[in-house]
Amino acid sequence: MSLAELYPGLEMGRATRDAYGEALRELGEAHDDIVVLDADLAKSTRSWKFGEKFPERFVNVGIQEANMVGMAGGLALSGKVPFISSFACFVILKGFDQLRMAVAYPGTNVKISGSHGGVSVGEDGVSQQASEDVALACALPGMVVCVPSDERLALAAVRAAYRHRGPVYIRTGRAPAPLVYDREPEDFAFGRAMRVRDGEDVTVIANGMLVGAAIVAGERLAADGISVRVVDMHTVKPIDVEEVQRAAEETGAIVAAEEHLYSGGLGAAVAQAASRTHPVPMEYVSLGDTYAESGTAEDLLEKYGLTADGVVAAVRRALARKGAHGPAGGGTTTAAAPAAAAGRSASAVG
Amino acid sequence: MGFSGSIQVSTATATTRASAETLEELRARANTHRRHVIDMLAIAGSGHPGGSLSAAEIVTALYFGGFLRHDPERPDWPDRDRFILSKGHGVPIQYAALAEAGYFPVDELRTLRQVDSRLQGHPVAGTAPGIEASTGSLGQGLSIGLGMAMAARLDGADRRVFVLLGDGECQEGQVWEAALSAGHQRPVDLVAIVDFNKFQLDGAIEDILGLSPLARKWEAMGWEVREIDGHDMSEVVEGLAWAVERAGPACLVAHTVKGHGVSFMAGDNHWHGVAPSAEERARAVAELEANGEGFRGTGEEVWP
Numbered sequence: 001m002s003l004a005e006l007y008p009g010l011e012m013g014r015a016t017r018d019a020y021g022e023a024l025r026e027l028g029e030a031h032d033d034i035v036v037l038d039a040d041l042a043k044s045t046r047s048w049k050f051g052e053k054f055p056e057r058f059v060n061v062g063i064q065e066a067n068m069v070g071m072a073g074g075l076a077l078s079g080k081v082p083f084i085s086s087f088a089c090f091v092i093l094k095g096f097d098q099l100r101m102a103v104a105y106p107g108t109n110v111k112i113s114g115s116h117g118g119v120s121v122g123e124d125g126v127s128q129q130a131s132e133d134v135a136l137a138c139a140l141p142g143m144v145v146c147v148p149s150d151e152r153l154a155l156a157a158v159r160a161a162y163r164h165r166g167p168v169y170i171r172t173g174r175a176p177a178p179l180v181y182d183r184e185p186e187d188f189a190f191g192r193a194m195r196v197r198d199g200e201d202v203t204v205i206a207n208g209m210l211v212g213a214a215i216v217a218g219e220r221l222a223a224d225g226i227s228v229r230v231v232d233m234h235t236v237k238p239i240d241v242e243e244v245q246r247a248a249e250e251t252g253a254i255v256a257a258e259e260h261l262y263s264g265g266l267g268a269a270v271a272q273a274a275s276r277t278h279p280v281p282m283e284y285v286s287l288g289d290t291y292a293e294s295g296t297a298e299d300l301l302e303k304y305g306l307t308a309d310g311v312v313a314a315v316r317r318a319l320a321r322k323g324a325h326g327p328a329g330g331g332t333t334t335a336a337a338p339a340a341a342a343g344r345s346a347s348a349v350g
Numbered sequence: 351m352g353f354s355g356s357i358q359v360s361t362a363t364a365t366t367r368a369s370a371e372t373l374e375e376l377r378a379r380a381n382t383h384r385r386h387v388i389d390m391l392a393i394a395g396s397g398h399p400g401g402s403l404s405a406a407e408i409v410t411a412l413y414f415g416g417f418l419r420h421d422p423e424r425p426d427w428p429d430r431d432r433f434i435l436s437k438g439h440g441v442p443i444q445y446a447a448l449a450e451a452g453y454f455p456v457d458e459l460r461t462l463r464q465v466d467s468r469l470q471g472h473p474v475a476g477t478a479p480g481i482e483a484s485t486g487s488l489g490q491g492l493s494i495g496l497g498m499a500m501a502a503r504l505d506g507a508d509r510r511v512f513v514l515l516g517d518g519e520c521q522e523g524q525v526w527e528a529a530l531s532a533g534h535q536r537p538v539d540l541v542a543i544v545d546f547n548k549f550q551l552d553g554a555i556e557d558i559l560g561l562s563p564l565a566r567k568w569e570a571m572g573w574e575v576r577e578i579d580g581h582d583m584s585e586v587v588e589g590l591a592w593a594v595e596r597a598g599p600a601c602l603v604a605h606t607v608k609g610h611g612v613s614f615m616a617g618d619n620h621w622h623g624v625a626p627s628a629e630e631r632a633r634a635v636a637e638l639e640a641n642g643e644g645f646r647g648t649g650e651e652v653w654p
Contacts, residue, residue, distance in 0.1 A: 056504070066493070067524055078502065
């Protein structure tokens with residue numbers, strides 16, 4: 001099986017990390033306050049795209065994630081806009097206390113790119129596969145945490161990171177990602193979810209590679225007469241509370257899907273948002289509470305259920321619970337009228 | 351009691367580095383700052399006297415010896431020099447110097463460590479004016495200082511960055527990441543000062559995790575290094591003058607005594623993190639008054 005076979009009907013794009021390098025290079029052209037640091041993974045994180053063009057504003061600090069985060073804090077405290085990158089597991093986990101003291105606590109204007117998020121890193125194995133990074137980043141007060149679904153949304157996210165004043169964490173992936181958008185979303189904003197498929201029976205709230213999987217799952221379930229809404233919740237923090245609550249109110253069941261541990265990531269954030277006003281049956285697609293292993297990206301995504309099949313199964317579980325407790329008693333009905341996705345899915349394909 | 355001698359308005363509002371005080375004046379100021387430390391810790395009922403007192407001459411020389419270009423009226427002035435107290439638990443001595451320099455009223459020192467105070471138990475950027483970085487989790491200040499020094503280089507500005515580290519802090523790996531990095535990035539206008547008071551919380555440095563030969567370790571990382579007596583004001587001033595003339599980075603290993611200036615605290619590691627009682631406070635202040643250096647400061651009678 002190839003990676004593309006996991007996403008039938010969707011065109012494969014580049015990896016989201018490629019968009020990081022491209023956006024950074026463009027931003028560097030217009031903004032000379034941008035300084036880019038990397039910890040000896042510039043070719044992999046794609047920050048080298050900036051480095052080769054603006055060598056005077058690029059520092060490869062060597063294999064020193066903690067020092068890199070601290071330096072970024074100092075640069076930001078002196079008026080620069082540092083973008084720092086490494087693999088997600090290294091910059092977030094090895095730099096965590098530094099992210100707390102030099103970034104989150106003082107609220108410095110530091111942008112963090114963690115590439116190689118999730119199991120789709122593949123063959124290199126668990127030491128390189130970030131599975132806790134979103135939970136940790138979300139635990140830092142004031143940190144914006146974004147997991148782009150495709151290269152086009154990633155471009156918009158990196159540009160938004162520059163415009164945002166304060167710390168931002170963007171998690172990118174190593175593997176090519178299926179295209180969700182037909183062009184860079186113009187109305188992108190942190191904290192404003194993108195509804196990429198409309199539906200009324202259940203909502204799949206996903207980010208990263210799981211958005212493509214959810215779109216495929218929606219197509220598959222449509223054949224069974226199940227109407228699936230898909231929301232690209234690219235920003236885990238601050239989460240789009242209103243969009244989550246609309247999903248709960250209007251579709252009555254939610255599946256949260258992410259390439260991350262069950263704890264502390266998108267699923268937890270969605271559950272918190274829904275439970276405040278519209279608690280509904282929720283199911284989860286995640287790595288669970290375990291570590292993965294070596295293997296190809298597609299084999300790992302499949303083995304750990306982070307695919308359209310995994311989403312379909314979770315949707316059926318959620319609908320069964322909704323049916324058991326809901327007023328209509330049927331798995332495919334909904335109490336609320338579907339909301340128009342006006343203005344939200346304009347640039348979405350699928 | 352009180353501030354005696356030639357009290358005059360501080361020259362701290364100057365925005366050049368030319369406003370150096372004489373050695374005699376600096377010694378009297380260090381004495382004043384020590385007295386503030388004793389008083390504010392006694393009122394707070396907690397804090398770290400040992401490592402605050404060992405850094406008194408160093409911090410005093412930086413603010414009043416003409417080494418820091420700063421303006422208490424404009425703590426956010428972009429062209430100011432930066433001082434980062436990486437050994438954040440020593441912050442009472444910095445608060446004392448900042449208050450005397452005019453960043454906030456001396457009277458505010460009595461709010462140290464209390465709820466709603468700007469004077470947090472460890473330094474917090476953006477809280478008390480004049481605090482440049484949030485520290486207290488040891489090992490981090492030098493990286494932040496290096497980032498600031500690199501920003502100055504990118505700007506083509508002559509801003510200096512000074513970072514004061516603890517000796518125990520030099521057991522942290524991040525210090526050596528930053529030291530290696532700064533040595534590689536030279537020239538950077540960065541001065542590290544190690545307050546080498548020979549003790550850490552649990553005991554003697556050499557018993558727990560020895561640092562010797564400390565100066566050679568910094569040299570090996572690409573720094574120019576000098577060792578000084580951190581309580582001899584003339585050596586401190588000469589050392590800082592030497593350090594800022596280096597292409598950078600430069601390091602001063604300052605040999606100090608934890609608790610220096612108060613006889614019953616000096617060299618006794620009990621005083622790492624214990625505040626003086628009312629009686630101990632009175633004894634300490636009496637000693638500082640009697641020690642011949644005199645006091646030099648705002649002259650405010652702030653302590654009960």
